[in-house]
Amino acid sequence: MPKQTFFNLPEEKRQTIMRAAMEEFASAGYDLSSIQKIIKASDIPRGSFYQYFENKADLFGEVMVEITRRKMVYIRPVIDRDAEYGLFELMKELVKAGVEFGMCDPIAFQVAKGLSSSKTLDMVAFLNEYKKEIYQRNHITEESIYLAAIQNSLGRGEIDSRFSVETILAYTGKIMESMGELYWHHLAEYHDVHAGDHILDDMIHILRYGLSSNNLPGKEAGNHD
Amino acid sequence: MPKQTFFNLPEEKRQTIMRAAMEEFASAGYDLSSIQKIIKASDIPRGSFYQYFENKADLFGEVMVEITRRKMVYIRPVIDRDAEYGLFELMKELVKAGVEFGMCDPIAFQVAKGLSSSKTLDMVAFLNEYKKEIYQRNHITEESIYLAAIQNSLGRGEIDSRFSVETILAYTGKIMESMGELYWHHLAEYHDVHAGDHILDDMIHILRYGLSSNNLPGKEAGNHD
DNA sequence: TTGTCATATGACAGTAGTGTCATATGCAAA
DNA sequence: TTTGCATATGACACTACTGTCATATGACAA
Numbered sequence: 001m002p003k004q005t006f007f008n009l010p011e012e013k014r015q016t017i018m019r020a021a022m023e024e025f026a027s028a029g030y031d032l033s034s035i036q037k038i039i040k041a042s043d044i045p046r047g048s049f050y051q052y053f054e055n056k057a058d059l060f061g062e063v064m065v066e067i068t069r070r071k072m073v074y075i076r077p078v079i080d081r082d083a084e085y086g087l088f089e090l091m092k093e094l095v096k097a098g099v100e101f102g103m104c105d106p107i108a109f110q111v112a113k114g115l116s117s118s119k120t121l122d123m124v125a126f127l128n129e130y131k132k133e134i135y136q137r138n139h140i141t142e143e144s145i146y147l148a149a150i151q152n153s154l155g156r157g158e159i160d161s162r163f164s165v166e167t168i169l170a171y172t173g174k175i176m177e178s179m180g181e182l183y184w185h186h187l188a189e190y191h192d193v194h195a196g197d198h199i200l201d202d203m204i205h206i207l208r209y210g211l212s213s214n215n216l217p218g219k220e221a222g223n224h225d
Numbered sequence: 226m227p228k229q230t231f232f233n234l235p236e237e238k239r240q241t242i243m244r245a246a247m248e249e250f251a252s253a254g255y256d257l258s259s260i261q262k263i264i265k266a267s268d269i270p271r272g273s274f275y276q277y278f279e280n281k282a283d284l285f286g287e288v289m290v291e292i293t294r295r296k297m298v299y300i301r302p303v304i305d306r307d308a309e310y311g312l313f314e315l316m317k318e319l320v321k322a323g324v325e326f327g328m329c330d331p332i333a334f335q336v337a338k339g340l341s342s343s344k345t346l347d348m349v350a351f352l353n354e355y356k357k358e359i360y361q362r363n364h365i366t367e368e369s370i371y372l373a374a375i376q377n378s379l380g381r382g383e384i385d386s387r388f389s390v391e392t393i394l395a396y397t398g399k400i401m402e403s404m405g406e407l408y409w410h411h412l413a414e415y416h417d418v419h420a421g422d423h424i425l426d427d428m429i430h431i432l433r434y435g436l437s438s439n440n441l442p443g444k445e446a447g448n449h450d
Numbered sequence: 451t452t453g454t455c456a457t458a459t460g461a462c463a464g465t466a467g468t469g470t471c472a473t474a475t476g477c478a479a480a
Numbered sequence: 481t482t483t484g485c486a487t488a489t490g491a492c493a494c495t496a497c498t499g500t501c502a503t504a505t506g507a508c509a510a
Contacts (some may be wrong), residue, residue, distance in 0.1 A: 005487070031256045036467060045489045050469065167427055174403040182399060202392055210435025230457070261497060270459045275499065451510100458505070468495075475488070480481100 002062050006052035017042045017052070021063050026110035030060060030123060057126065064115075067108045068134050074101040076138075079145055087146065087153040088204050091172065094145075095179045095200060102184065103193075146172050159211045168211070179203050227287050231277035242267045242277070246288050251335035255285060255348060282351065289340075292333045293359050299326040301363075304370055312371065312378040313429050316397065319370075320404045320425060327409065328418075371397050384436045393436070404428050 006014065020042035024033045035056055039049050053059045074097040082090055102109035115127065135141050150168050153159045159168065182203075183196035231239065245267035249258045260281055264274050278284045299322040307315055327334035340352065360366050375393050378384045384393065407428075408421035 008486090029256070031254070034467060035469095046468090046491095047470085047489050048487080051487065051489095055469085163427065167423075170407060170424070171403075171428065171431075174407060178396075178399040178403055182395060198392075199395075202388065203396065206396075206432065206435030208435070209437075210431030210433070212434075233456090259497065260499095271461095271498090272459050272500085273457080276457065276459095280499085453510080454508090456505105456507090459503085461502095462500085463498105464500100465498075466496090468493105470492085470494100471489105472491095473489085475486105477486090478484090480483080 002053050002058060003051065006062075009052070013044075017044065018063065018066060021059055022067075022107050022111055025060065025063060026107045026114065029114045030056075035059075061126075061130065063111065064130055065134070067112055068138075070105055070108050071098075071101050071112065072138060074098070074104075079140060082145060082148050083152070085149055085152075086156065086158055087149040087168070087172070088158075088208050090146070090149040091176060091179070091207075092200055092204055095176060095183060098180050099183055099187070099196070103187075142173070143169060158208070163211060175203070175207065227278050227283060228276065231287075234277070238269075242269065243288065243291060246284055247292075247332050247336055250285065250288060251332045251339065254339045255281075260284075286351070286355065288336065289355055290359070292337055293363075295330055295333050296323075296326050296337070297363060299323070299329075304365060307370060307373050308377070310374055310377075311381065311383055312374040312393070312397070313383075313433050315371070315374040316401060316404070316432075317425055317429055320401060320408060323405050324408055324412070324421070328412075367398070368394060383433070388436060400428070400432065 006017075009017075017038070020038050024038050024041065028034075028037075033056070035049060036046075038059070039046055053062075075094065078090070078093045078097050085093065102113075115123075131142070146169060147165070150159070150165055150172075154161065154165070179200060182199050186196035186199055187193070189195070234242075242263070245263050249263050249266065253259075253262075258281070260274060263284070264271055278287075300319065303310075303315070303318045303322050310318065327338075340348075356367070371394060372390070375384070375390055375397075379386065379390070404425060407424050411421035411424055412418070414420070
């Protein structure tokens with residue numbers, strides 16, 4: 001956590017520092033970023049930096065808190081309606097929300113994206129600690145987002161009962177990642193906002209039919225409501 | 226490419242340097258690794274290092290060549306039989322081969338794993354160049370590995386014709402990655418060589434039925450050979 | 451023996467960064 | 481006006497690194 005001094009700063013100065021920090025983290029990644037660059041870009045003296053922050057990790061933590069705050073603007077509405085969604089719709093909406101975030105706030109998005117790189121021990125430890133805190137602060141857990149939807153879909157018979165909740169939970173995150181990356185890759189390649197839509201549709205299609213293999217029309221009679 | 230001097234070195238000395246380099250890259254990752262550490266660990270004077278290599282990237286390139294050589298020992302037999310496999314068997318076998326490699330040669334594996342992190346521009350550029358070269362050297366391309374199997378499976382009607390080869394190709398890599406990571410994660414967690422097997426089975430199951438949705442018994446008659 | 455060439459060596463200059471500290475500033479209270 | 485406190489400042493000492501270069505070594509060829 002930054003020191004109180006930082007929070008006492010006038011809004012504008014705080015913003016300047018945060019912006020400079022985000023740009024540095026976005027372009028260089030955590031490992032290669034330097035405090036030196038950040039203080040030059042935000043034009044604060046070296047001594048002041050240490051008046052505000054313990055060190056680079058401390059600043060980075062605050063940046064991540066800000067980024068999460070921003071991302072939540074896009075994600076929150078989807079999560080709040082998770083009971084209404086089946087798993088597949090939920091996943092689709094979450095990926096879409098993520099992409100929306102990435103397009104509206106590319107610098108913040110870039111920093112978050114860089115996180116999945118950088119597998120230093122320090123960084124892994126930080127991420128674990130950070131995730132716990134973030135989810136707590138937002139009154140959710142990574143699991144809780146999907147849990148309701150999975151049980152929902154299982155209950156409705158959309159998902160074959162051969163799969164355990166645990167198993168599905170394990171895939172969900174990884175597949176979300178893949179979908180996001182593919183979508184993003186398509187976007188970058190074709191410069192078309194909806195270029196990646198069919199990716200989502202196809203992946204969700206595969207998932208839906210793959211997970212429901214038992215319940216397809218014809219395999220079991222009278223299962224279509 | 227390292228300088229000729231390096232290749233003129235006695236086998237043993239070359240090995241020592243490569244081992245030290247791999248260990249450094251494995252533990253620190255490319256960005257945070259240092260030449261200094263490597264020359265201390267392999268006990269060669271600083272000047273000699275630059276007699277052998279242009280710089281860190283040069284050494285890293287050679288390390289990657291070595292790692293690929295080692296990994297190929299596990300992958301090659303599978304690739305050579307790709308015409309026999311359907312896409313799903315091929316993927317399964319490739320993931321298994323990858324895991325086998327990771328268990329037999331953890332340091333090399335760790336370096337390769339770290340690669341998918343480190344998204345510096347330099348690193349991305351290097352990877353593209355490197356991949357091209359490696360695949361050339363081994364007379365394959367990333368696509369060619371899966372292409373035959375995909376066409377195979379499409380031809381046999383195992384995959385719904387609604388999906389283009391292009392689309393399937395795009396997923397394949399990402400899904401392979403996810404499977405590998407999940408398998409590996411399970412292995413680490415349960416210390417059981419076959420703990421991840423059901424992950425593979427489940428994911429392949431989902432993929433198989435998801436991709437073949439049109440062709441399931443009952444949807445179209447007389448399609449089972 | 452002497453010359454030549456490849457290679458070995460480590461001191462060195464230079465760069466980029468970190469965290470600290472003595473001192474300065476400015477405001478508000480006594 | 482004086483004192484005290486929070487904050488500001490940048491010089492400084494330190495560390496970790498990189499790439500180069502003048503010089504040393506050793507083997508082989510003339």
